[in-house]
Amino acid sequence: MIMTLIEAQAGGGWTRERFMGGADETEPDALERLAAEAARLHRAQIARLLRLRARGADTARAALVLWALGDCLDGLRGHQRRLATGGAP
DSSP, rough: OOOOHHHHHTTTTHHHHHHHOOOOOOOOTTTHHHHHHHHHHHHHHHHHHHHHHHTTTOOOOHOOOOOOOOEEEHHHHHHHHHHHTTTTT
């Protein structure tokens, strides 16, 4: 299971094994499974951000981080499509 940003920061390290939760990257569906989990976590964090914003919290920094993570997810989805088509755009 993918760690949250807060869990990773609190643990003091961003090792590949800790971040990926020991995922076996040789599994045929590993990229798809991890991308789906990352997207699910991203949606959950956006929902949390919107609740905080509705209560009047200053969410500017959090919004920037979530937008950047969303861009990363878009890039990952593009990479998945290229892999599925044998490298063609």
